Structure formats: C-alpha cells, structure tokens
Amino acid sequence: MPERNIDFGKYGARGIKGHEAVARQLDALANFIATPITQRRGLLARLHYLTRTDHARQAARDAGLTVTDRTLKAWLDGKRKPSKKNLQNIETAYRTVRRHNVARYLLARLNRDGRGTRVEFHPLNQSQVPRPRQRPIQYRTLNVRQWNRIIEAWAANNDAALDDAWINDATVDLGSEWGEYEYVTNIGFAA
Template identity: 70%
Template sequence: MPDRTNEFGKYGARGIKGSDAVARQLDKLAGFISTPISQRRGLMARLNYLTRTPHALRSARAAGLTVTDRTLKAWQSGQRQPSRANLQKIETAYRTVRRQNVARYLLQRLNSRGGTRVEIHPLNQSQVDRRFQRVLEYRTLNIRQWDSIIRAWAAGDTSALDDAWVDSIVDLGSQWGQYEYVSAVGFAA
C-alpha cells in the first residue's frame, strides 16, 4: 500500500495537493463576492454581508473582525476607509462566515443521492524525465460521505481537510498515492 508523498516535485512533476484542489472547488461552489475588496462596491458588499444580522456580526467577530460598531458604521457610511490590515481582516472574516453559512447546504447537496462523483485529473509530468514518469490516468470516484471534508473546509483547517481527502481517495485502491497531488479536481453540487 502506498504511503503519503514526501518529496513531491523532486523530478519535476507539477500539481497541487488534492485537498487544496477540493478547497478551491468548494470555494467556487460557495459563490464568494467577485468584486475585489479594494473597490468600494466589493467592500460594501462584504460589510453588508457581515453586519446584516446580529448572528452574522457575532460570527464575523469570532472570525477575527475586532473593530468597534462605530468604526463599522464609519466604513459603511464612507466617512473612513479601512487600512490594509483591516481590509485583510474583513476579507478573512467574510470568507470564514460565508463558508460556515453554505457548509450545511453543500453537505446536503453533495451527500444526496448516494454521494457525488469526483473527477480527478492527474498531476502534470511534462517536465519529468521519461524514466521517472508514472502511468497516470484520469480517474473518477464517488464520494458518499462529505461530512469530514466539508467540516474541515468550513473551519479552514487545511491539515484536517488533507486527512479527510486522503481518507476518501483510499477508495481508489492501491494507486491512491498517485492521486494525492493532482492538476485538478472537479465536482458539482
């Protein structure tokens, strides 16, 4: 049985961790605000999302947005502009709260009808010397239980997400180690 990859890219292979590819796909499904926070419209959309209800504001504060209510109102009215550090805090809090809000919906959709089919595109070996290349092929896998993956993604816990992803790809059989690093992972909810 293969073990976890220790020296990825040693011979020139290119790709990303499968768990990172899954997180990117889940982020796409979450539907984040596309306007950058550096534009007034993007900033206002994020602030409105984070302050529209008392529950959302509590979640934003728990996610690291630790400014006073007075400062928030000044930002929303346009009297003051947040600093770069505060813009980063707003963006981080927004993404954290958005993930928490859509996690239950995504979990329900991905677990429905016996799970969701995942397409796994192998890593890029174009820069690897021929003698070190492995035979890799496009694979599909039906993941039936997304609970641990969604929980780790919503919490922003990359190591737990990586462990949950590896636990899922073990179903590929003895070749699962070849798909720990990939070029892309695709699925829909």
Template identity: 75%
Template sequence: MPERNIEFGKYGARGLKGHEAVARQLDDLAGYIATPVTARRGLTARLNYLTRSTHALDAARAAGLTVTGRTLRAWQAGTRTPSRKNLAVIEQAYRTVRRENVARYLLARLNRDGRGTRVEIHPLNQSQVDRPRQRAMEFRTMNVRRWDRIVGAWAAGDERELDEAWVDQVVDLGSQWGQYEYVTNIGFAA
C-alpha cells in the same frame, strides 16, 4: 501512511495536494463576492454581508473583526476607509462567515441523501519529467458518499483535517491511491 510522497517535484512533476484542490473547488461553490475588497463596491458588499444580522455580526467578531460598531457604520457610509490590515481582516472574516453559512447547504447537496457526488481527479502534470521517470497515470473518477468530514474541515479552515479526510476518501481508488495525492485538478459539482 503508505504511498505518501516525500519529495514531490524532485524530477519536475507539477501539481497541488488533493485536499487543496478540493478546498479550491468548495470555495468556488461557496460563491464569494467577485469584486475585490479594495474596491468600494466589494468593501460595501462584504460589510453588508457581515452586518446584516446579529448572528452574522457575532460570527464576524468571532472570526476576528474587532472594530467598534461606530467604525463599521463609518466604513459602510464611506466617511472613513479601512487600512490595508483591516481590509485583510474584513476579507478573512467574510470568507470564514460565508464558509460557515454555506457548509450545511453544500453538505446536503454533496451527500445527496446517501447517493454522493461524482468526483473527477485529473492526474499531476508530468510534462517536465524525463521519459524514463514518468508514471502511467490516467484521469480517474470516483463517487464520494460521505462529505461530512471534508466539508466540516473546509468550513473550519483546518487544513490538516481536510487532508486526512480527503485521503480517507481517495483510498477507495485502490492500491494506486498514492499516485493521486498530488493532482492537477479535482472537479465536482453541487
């Protein structure tokens, strides 16, 4: 694909890929539990979320939480504590189930019946790049009307598809869209 950066950061530029910034913003909008899973309160909140219905429990099992119901009840009661490996599995299952649950809501909010959502793109940080090699880049805004592929890839955790979906939207910036492959931040609200 034209304008893709091959050696990003070679001269000192700093930033992250646009799709990673979009995923981070969608994660913020998903509203995860703030208390860490290592704290008793955070663990209990995640386990309650994952076991509140048979649908949630089935999704948690599909996401990798494969312990028995007896073990789950013991963790919730506080009579046993999960190992670090199981804490990581609980966290990953919680995030996966939460993404699936919020994706439909976020999609409706971001698409806004075809009106779309305004996205702010903050260019990459060039403060460490020598003056002759710096590009003239400015803050850009665009209106994204089709969020289906982006939110679907984010909910599925498919980074490659999310990158392709984001690039399909960024091409609307015109001939300089490649300059915004790496960014400092991407902001939007739902």
C-alpha cells in the same frame, strides 16, 4: 497502502495537493463575492454581509472582526476607509462566516441523501519529467458518499484536517493506487 509522497516534484512533476484542489472547488461552489475588497463595491458587499443581522455581527466578531459599531458605520457611509490590516480582517471574517453559512447547504448537495457525488481526479502533469521516470497515471472518477469530515474541515479552514479527511474518506477508495492521486492538476465534482 502506499505512504505519502516525500519528494514531490524532484524530477519535474507538477501539481497541487488533492485537498487544495478540493478546497478550490468548494470555494467556487460557495460563490464568494467576486469584486476585490480594495474596491468600494467589494468592501460594501462584504460589510453588508457581515452586518445585516445581529447573528451575522456576532459571527463576524467571533471570526476576528473586532471594531466598534461607530467605525463600521463610518466605513459603510464612506466617511473613513479601513486600514490594510482591517481590510485583511474583514476579508478573513467574511470568508469564515460565508464558509460556515454555506457548509450545511454544500453537505446536503454533495451527500445527496447517501448517493454521494462523482469526483474526477485529473492526474499530475508529467510533461517536464524525463521519459524513463514517467509513470502511467490515468484520469479517474470515484463516487464519494461521505462528505461530512471534508466539509467540516473546509468550513473551519483547517488544511491539516482537510488533507486527512480527503485522504481517508475519499482518495483511499481508489485502492492501492491512491498515492498516485495525492497530487493532481485538478479535482472536479459533478455537483
């Protein structure tokens, strides 16, 4: 089994780590609120999501949103605006709670009762690499059947665990060529 890339991009290759592309795709499937938090509509949508039930409020507190109920009410009523630090805390808490809430659904959707989900690996971009140093890398597909560790690491927002889970649970199944797909331009799911 090849080792991981140490000097990626040394000769001009471009791409992103495979686990980062997977996180982007999972974020797209999670359907986060599209309106930015800096606009009133985006702020209210996130606050309503985080405060609609007692369970949601507790999850928001656990995720780092530690303001009083009086402050939350003032924000919701438009009497006060959160500081930049609090906007960042709201966004972080919202994404954490949303990932936690959506994880079980995504796990069932991607595992599909043991059938798994087809994953498309789009190879890295070698257009800036000198001709003699380019290597032939093809577009590949693979059926990933076990998403448990991948979804768990994504929901916890743990990049190191997501990288490890992605390499050991998915990419290694490409065989001896798995190192060629550590960096990619995109990862796509047929989910």
